[in-house]
Amino acid sequence: MTKPPVTSEPRSEAVLSRRDRVREATLTEIKSIARRHLVEHGVAGVSLRAIAREMGMTAPGLYRYVPGIDALLVAITADLFDELADTVAAADTSVPAEDTELRLHVALRALRTWAITHPAEFSVMFGPSRRLELDADLTPALETGRRFASTFFALCDRLIKEKDIPLPADEEIGPELTAELSSFVDTVGLSAHAMPTGAALMLTRCWIRIYGVVCMEVFQHLGFAVNDMEPFFESELQNLMTGLGVRYLPIERLGKPVTDTPG
Amino acid sequence: MTKPPVTSEPRSEAVLSRRDRVREATLTEIKSIARRHLVEHGVAGVSLRAIAREMGMTAPGLYRYVPGIDALLVAITADLFDELADTVAAADTSVPAEDTELRLHVALRALRTWAITHPAEFSVMFGPSRRLELDADLTPALETGRRFASTFFALCDRLIKEKDIPLPADEEIGPELTAELSSFVDTVGLSAHAMPTGAALMLTRCWIRIYGVVCMEVFQHLGFAVNDMEPFFESELQNLMTGLGVRYLPIERLGKPVTDTPG
């Protein structure tokens, strides 16, 4: 009675029996086809029947691998967070490790680039949560989501430790905000780093702003009036960096932005 | 062969024949039931069949009023923008007209309050656009969306004219951004106000940030780590206002925020 697990990528590379390997392969195929449908037809265009059809099997058969379509979407979302985390991490490590400022620029730009080149995926990950309308179990997605976020947390932590970022003092933050911030710091596992409240505030403020520009671009909310949101993103990035006391590093353009997504 | 128009609220109060009146009423009923379903079951839970069932008629009958479910959702979205615009406008006019700073605070808070009290509606309006996955005609929603935005445009315009907001100089903006900004200003109809590029930049920057916090709250992206996003919103608002050289006006709390939605 091994219930369909729908775990994301098996980071635990244990020895697998032949049976388990083909099972794994089938699940991977399911998710990869589902993802293609997601990209091509939007999230509403992902259907078990269509996937099964394309695989040469019938819909009920998929229930051996996935407990339902909601779970499948959650599983895909989890994979996507992993992929985005990898992309950002790759960009991060593509520049000298000591240059924290550059790493931050590169990481944030990698985030945006991935987002705008994968709008359907981004929408599923960052758009209105299924939580609002569904009772699906989102924990796997949240898990990998945290892994994704940790990339940025680490960078910010580094930045704060090595540079003298102007942080708001504890007194001027206000009790409610302080409470929420410490709750945030705890949940997210930053308490290990003994991150001061002011730093957490700075971090969330930055994240909110980045999230804002990128969402606005991907969801095309200024799409009716603006062609290319990149200048806005860069402007926001600059504003943010200088606010942090970090010097803004413009894109060195050759032709067009070439922050490609490896993998 | 009068094709279903699906216009939003008839702002043109022309004399209507009896027939037209009942027709109007039916359409209103359709939309109101649809909206309830939207709120109760999410956007995926809105179906013509269910609406028809509740109205005591059959699904095909609805096609006399609405050309399809996508169009219905677009129509609802348009109405929602109107409603949100009204709510914001009401808040705006509830305080002394001369006090532009207060009006800005009140209007922005009204926006947030409406958003978090109407998460399903907000998601439809500001979440991933159906444009990404659908070919539906969104113009009605865009239309009223513009009306909604104009409330803030007007306020910002006022603010800029009467106060000495520190605006970025034209030279330091960069050609691409300048181009996009002027495109934005033109499309949105701000060129009539002869709004300088720096002001437009400031405006979009502010809008991006507000959009960011509110989306983050409604889409519950920090929901796993944070209970109440209000302190974050207020912090962002404060940061934004002071950046504009406007003094931040804290909420006068009695018990809880009472920025209610009239009508």
Added chain:
DNA sequence: GCCGTTTGCTAACGGCGTTCACTCAAGCGT
């Protein structure tokens, strides 16, 4: 070779959007 487990199938239920052909009543001109 046997037997439990895994896999996939068919059939079926109920829900969905949408189209088509049709009925029926309201409204209109005369």
Added chain:
DNA sequence: ACGCTTGAGTGAACGCCGTTAGCAAACGGC
């Protein structure tokens, strides 16, 4: 007051969809 036009609404149907139940075949350990 009559007939005709037009619009509202229906029922049947098509083709999707998710999901469940029961069943047959393949597989794998013994």
